[in-house]
Amino acid sequence: MNPDPELDDLKRAIDGSISRMATKEVIVRPDRIRSFCGIIGETNPVYFDRKEARKAGFERIPVPASYLLTLLTPLSHELFTTGIGHLFGSLIRGIVHTSSVIEFLNPLYCDTPYGLKLECTELLRKSGKMGEYLVGVFPHKVFDARSRLMVIDSHVFFLRTA
Amino acid sequence: MTRSVAFDDIREQVEIPPLEIDFSSQRNQEYCEFVDEINPLHFDQDYARSLGYEDIVVAGIFTASLFPKVITDWLGIRAHIERMQVKFEAPAYLSEMVTYKGRVTRKSMEEGVKRLECEVWSENANGGRLALAAILLCLQDDA
Numbered sequence: 001m002n003p004d005p006e007l008d009d010l011k012r013a014i015d016g017s018i019s020r021m022a023t024k025e026v027i028v029r030p031d032r033i034r035s036f037c038g039i040i041g042e043t044n045p046v047y048f049d050r051k052e053a054r055k056a057g058f059e060r061i062p063v064p065a066s067y068l069l070t071l072l073t074p075l076s077h078e079l080f081t082t083g084i085g086h087l088f089g090s091l092i093r094g095i096v097h098t099s100s101v102i103e104f105l106n107p108l109y110c111d112t113p114y115g116l117k118l119e120c121t122e123l124l125r126k127s128g129k130m131g132e133y134l135v136g137v138f139p140h141k142v143f144d145a146r147s148r149l150m151v152i153d154s155h156v157f158f159l160r161t162a
Numbered sequence: 163m164t165r166s167v168a169f170d171d172i173r174e175q176v177e178i179p180p181l182e183i184d185f186s187s188q189r190n191q192e193y194c195e196f197v198d199e200i201n202p203l204h205f206d207q208d209y210a211r212s213l214g215y216e217d218i219v220v221a222g223i224f225t226a227s228l229f230p231k232v233i234t235d236w237l238g239i240r241a242h243i244e245r246m247q248v249k250f251e252a253p254a255y256l257s258e259m260v261t262y263k264g265r266v267t268r269k270s271m272e273e274g275v276k277r278l279e280c281e282v283w284s285e286n287a288n289g290g291r292l293a294l295a296a297i298l299l300c301l302q303d304d305a
Contacts, residue, residue: 039192040227041183046239056239057302065230065243069223073197081200094213095201097222099249104242160213 017083178264
């Protein structure tokens, strides 16, 4: 394998940033879900009305599956700003989200504490029609208060090199 | 709008009712503000063009958020999505009208658990495919 100092530098920077990122504690409030539903045009009352949620068999207002990607956004935002933001312009030119695999292991509810944690499991160099880029796999995980894994969302990002 | 479709009435290859979404400038701005968007690709036209895109690219997480809605609009809240694999194939640009379409690719019942595998994709107004999602879901017992 040819030496790739640029890739090695980025890998070190990402690993270092992620290791410094504490598990992010979140509680999804119903008004946040209401706002999100307004943006995507979701009108199912189960997501707004506690009574409707109970009638549908939920103990509390459920977090819609649609919201999961958005819930996890702060993790990658933190990585790409305070984490490795200083590399933009020198090592990285842009970031493109190319795919995701989301496993919904357990339902999430409003007004319930969850922990969000980011990992980077893979970073490779590739080239294609958009030029030279690095491909990173970033699992975003949601845990409940008992450390039970609720959701895994593995984002693949293309990091365009400068 | 949630429709009432019984599991027994669902056949493999049946089409899922389409969902149309206008990723208008206002909707995109609302979403960017909602998530405190940091990637200028999603709000800065000059930056997007400097990377070779035609216009502002609507965030993948935003466009992918509509895939579960296609399912729950059809089957209601009794549909529990277990796994969703999304592949972004082309950018969804600002102000594009995007249509989400889909079909059931597999229907099964094992140990009393009713499951559907669906293929859902998004298209722009020219019929160009933007993203493809493979969705595995189970339906509650009363479905």
